[in-house]
Amino acid sequence: xxxxxxxxxxxxxxxxxxxxxxxxxxxxxxxxxxxxxxxxxxxxxxxxxxxxxxxxxxxxxxxxxxxxxxxxxxxxxxxxxxxxxxxxxxxxxxxxxxxxxxxxxxxxxxxxxxxxxxxxxxxxxxxxxxxxxxxxxxxxxxxxxxxxxxxxxxxxxxxxxxxxxxxxxxxxxxxxxxxxxxxxxxxxxxxxxxxxxxxxxxxxxxxxxxxxxxxxxxxxxxxxxxxxxxxxxxxxxxxxxxxxxxxxxxxxxxxxxxxxxxxxxxxxxxxxxxxxxxxxxxxxxxxxxxxxxxxxxxxxxxxxxxxxxxxxxxxxxxxxxxxxxxxxxxxxxxxxxx
Amino acid sequence: xxxxxxxxxxxxxxxxxxxxxxxxxxxxxxxxxxxxxxxxxxxxxxxxxxxxxxxxxxxxxxxxxxxxxxxxxxxxxxxxxxxxxxxxxxxxxxxxxxxxxxxxxxxxxxxxxxxxxxxxxxxxxxxxxxxxxxxxxxxxxxxxxxxxxxxxxxxxxxxxxxxxxxxxxxxxxxxxxxxxxxxxxxxxxxxxxxxxxxxxxxxxxxxxxxxxxxxxxxxxxxxxxxxxxxxxxxxxxxxxxxxxxxxxxxxxxxxxxxxxxxxxxxxxxxxxxxxxxxxxxxxxxxxxxxxxxxxxxxxxxxxxxxxxxxxx
Numbered sequence: 001x002x003x004x005x006x007x008x009x010x011x012x013x014x015x016x017x018x019x020x021x022x023x024x025x026x027x028x029x030x031x032x033x034x035x036x037x038x039x040x041x042x043x044x045x046x047x048x049x050x051x052x053x054x055x056x057x058x059x060x061x062x063x064x065x066x067x068x069x070x071x072x073x074x075x076x077x078x079x080x081x082x083x084x085x086x087x088x089x090x091x092x093x094x095x096x097x098x099x100x101x102x103x104x105x106x107x108x109x110x111x112x113x114x115x116x117x118x119x120x121x122x123x124x125x126x127x128x129x130x131x132x133x134x135x136x137x138x139x140x141x142x143x144x145x146x147x148x149x150x151x152x153x154x155x156x157x158x159x160x161x162x163x164x165x166x167x168x169x170x171x172x173x174x175x176x177x178x179x180x181x182x183x184x185x186x187x188x189x190x191x192x193x194x195x196x197x198x199x200x201x202x203x204x205x206x207x208x209x210x211x212x213x214x215x216x217x218x219x220x221x222x223x224x225x226x227x228x229x230x231x232x233x234x235x236x237x238x239x240x241x242x243x244x245x246x247x248x249x250x251x252x253x254x255x256x257x258x259x260x261x262x263x264x265x266x267x268x269x270x271x272x273x274x275x276x277x278x279x280x281x282x283x284x285x286x287x288x289x290x291x292x293x294x295x296x297x298x299x300x301x302x303x304x305x306x307x308x309x310x311x312x313x314x315x316x317x318x319x320x321x322x323x324x325x326x327x328x329x330x331x332x333x334x335x336x337x338x
Numbered sequence: 339x340x341x342x343x344x345x346x347x348x349x350x351x352x353x354x355x356x357x358x359x360x361x362x363x364x365x366x367x368x369x370x371x372x373x374x375x376x377x378x379x380x381x382x383x384x385x386x387x388x389x390x391x392x393x394x395x396x397x398x399x400x401x402x403x404x405x406x407x408x409x410x411x412x413x414x415x416x417x418x419x420x421x422x423x424x425x426x427x428x429x430x431x432x433x434x435x436x437x438x439x440x441x442x443x444x445x446x447x448x449x450x451x452x453x454x455x456x457x458x459x460x461x462x463x464x465x466x467x468x469x470x471x472x473x474x475x476x477x478x479x480x481x482x483x484x485x486x487x488x489x490x491x492x493x494x495x496x497x498x499x500x501x502x503x504x505x506x507x508x509x510x511x512x513x514x515x516x517x518x519x520x521x522x523x524x525x526x527x528x529x530x531x532x533x534x535x536x537x538x539x540x541x542x543x544x545x546x547x548x549x550x551x552x553x554x555x556x557x558x559x560x561x562x563x564x565x566x567x568x569x570x571x572x573x574x575x576x577x578x579x580x581x582x583x584x585x586x587x588x589x590x591x592x593x594x595x596x597x598x599x600x601x602x603x604x605x606x607x608x609x610x611x612x613x614x615x616x617x618x619x620x621x622x623x624x625x626x627x628x629x630x631x632x633x634x635x636x637x638x639x640x641x642x643x644x645x646x647x648x649x650x
Contacts, residue, residue, distance in 0.1 A: 089440055090444075136622070136625075136626065139629060140629065141579070141625050141626070141629050142579045142625070144387065144389075144440060145569055145573070145579060145621065145625055146622070146625065148565065148566055148569055148618075148621065149566070149569075149570070149617075149618045149619075149620075149621030149622040149625070150618060150622060151566075151618065152563070152566050152614045152615070152617050152618030152621070153614070153615050153618030153619050153622060154618070155611065155614045155615070155618070156611045156612055156613070156614035156615020156616070156618060157615055159609070159611035159612075159614070159615075160611070160612075160615070164609065164611060260611070268448055271444065272448070275441060275444075281438050281440065281441045282438070311455065311456070311460050312452075312455055312460060313452045313453070313454070313455025313456035313458075313460055313558065314452065314455075314456055315452065316448055316449070316451050316452025316455060317449050317452030317453050317455075317456055318452070319448050319449070319452065320445050320446060320447070320448030320449020320450065320451070320452055321445070321449050322445075323441070323444060323445035323448060323449075324441075324442060324445025324446060324449065325445075327437070327441045327442070327445065328431075328435055328437060328442070331435060331436075331437045332435065335436070
């Protein structure tokens with residue numbers, strides 16, 4: 001199989017060579033530092049402003065809370081990033097995927113399955129859910145509408161499975177997953193950091209990762225060079241479903257129960273993290289590092305507003321303005337520099 | 339066609355389903371989702387997608403309830419015009435920035451929902467007792483119709499005529515089906531986008547305010563699943579996701595199909611979450627079938643061309 005020319009942020013002809021010399025590859029394309037720089041600066045501003053104006057913001061306890069919140073949203077957001085990078089926009093069904101994984105996991109545990117067996121069953125469900133949606137999108141159908149419908153169906157299915165009741169795991173054998181703190185860092189955060197590193201390696205160093213970027217940046221070129229655009233998008237959906245499943249396992253293990261009423265904001269927060277972090281909606285530009293920064297920013301902002309006693313409505317409003325504002329800004333910056 | 343089939347299935351198996359009263363109830367439920375679906379389908383025809391219709395309706399409902407002291411018609415007008423202005427701004431922003439409507443309306447979906455909570459102070463807002471007479475006006479029954487459903491049908495007529503016959507309306511179809519070609523032909527791309535999003539916000543505002551005034555209260559978390567319903571209604575009604583095709587009148591059929599399905603499930607005693615399952619399954623089913631049919635047609639066309647080539 002021919003080696004695919006590694007994707008750059010924008011494989012444009014006209015003035016620059018399409019395939020830059022290998023040694024310049026990962027280094028200095030100044031434009032690609034803008035979004036992460038913006039978000040990093042925003043995070044720093046928030047930290048400073050918050051530290052000065054809000055008692056309790058810069059405490060260790062609060063930091064732990066922020067890290068925990070960021071980690072779970074961040075895991076889901078990393079999965080979402082794969083979908084966005086591959087050009088499939090985003091998935092509106094992460095919340096419901098997490099719900100059904102949580103229910104299945106809790107049901108398995110409560111029926112006496114061993115921990116490993118329960119995890120395997122949950123993984124299988126996550127992969128199946130992702131595969132079905134991925135398959136539909138791979139065939140060429142609009143991902144937004146697909147995940148919108150799939151999400152509703154999954155929610156109904158999860159309600160049927162759980163009989164719309166709270167499902168208790170009935171065992172504490174899994175609680176270490178949710179409540180453990182190896183070396184003082186919560187398990188969720190370990191997972192978040194490991195998944196972040198893994199995703200960066202996959203996207204930058206593996207053939208699959210580069211195919212994801214190319215499919216998002218220029219699907220026609222990708223198709224022409226023999227890459228299956230459909231398979232790449234399919235894989236992205238499976239990855240995202242897997243991430244949702246991981247989040248589900250963590251939460252269910254931590255609280256030893258699952259219900260269909262959970263994960264209400266995870267969809268919005270994950271998408272917001274991806275977009276505010278600066279990954280382009282059309283695909284082909286961005287990284288999971290940007291998403292991690294975005295997730296951090298969103299979590300910090302939410303925490304700050306919580307400490308300032310702003311209600312749920314204000315936090316939603318600000319998140320919405322952030323998403324619209326950040327994406328408009330990045331879009332303008334992107335199109336202006338061409 | 340599908341609507342007829344669904345209706346037949348349910349009518350045949352449940353005697354309660356067929357009465358005039360139940361048809362009225364179905365049409366009542368139909369009115370809201372059909373109106374939302376109408377607006378959404380205009381943006382789909384234009385090759386875009388307005389994700390914020392549900393949140394717009396929620397805000398409009400709250401505004402209408404707040405303004406209810408001014409009278410039925412004024413409060414509806416205020417809420418709907420507010421929504422129209424919002425749609426105008428949103429459409430202009432999307433057109434000017436040339437940004438994907440997906441990401442922009444995602445932001446407004448979130449932001450408007452937040453706004454709804456803010457202006458409602460996180461609580462349910464009720465029409466004051468003195469003004470509750472509104473509800474009566476809105477639910478008055480004319481045979482199987484009500485002012486709400488009649489307003490909906492009127493809206494369909496207006497939008498349908500506009501899209502079908504006005505030049506600005508035809509432009510919406512043009513930029514949806516073949517945007518580059520339209521641009522090359524000199525069609526303004528900005529204007530139909532602005533128009534499409536103004537329509538979608540206006541219908542959402544109208545639907546939200548009517549629904550809120552009818553029930554006498556508005557909650558900030560209302561209509562959370564309405565985007566799903568509106569999308570299902572539009573797609574079942576034959577609006578093509580590829581843009582540029584579909585008649586808004588068929589959206590009426592789409593809405594009827596969905597309502598028949600839901601009402602049928604309800605009358606069988608199904609839990610509310612079954613609605614979610616059914617709507618989602620219906621949506622998935624429709625888009626897969628539409629896609630398969632598309633492929634079939636493309637196949638046939640390709641074979642037809644090949645046949646011509648071989649003959650010559």
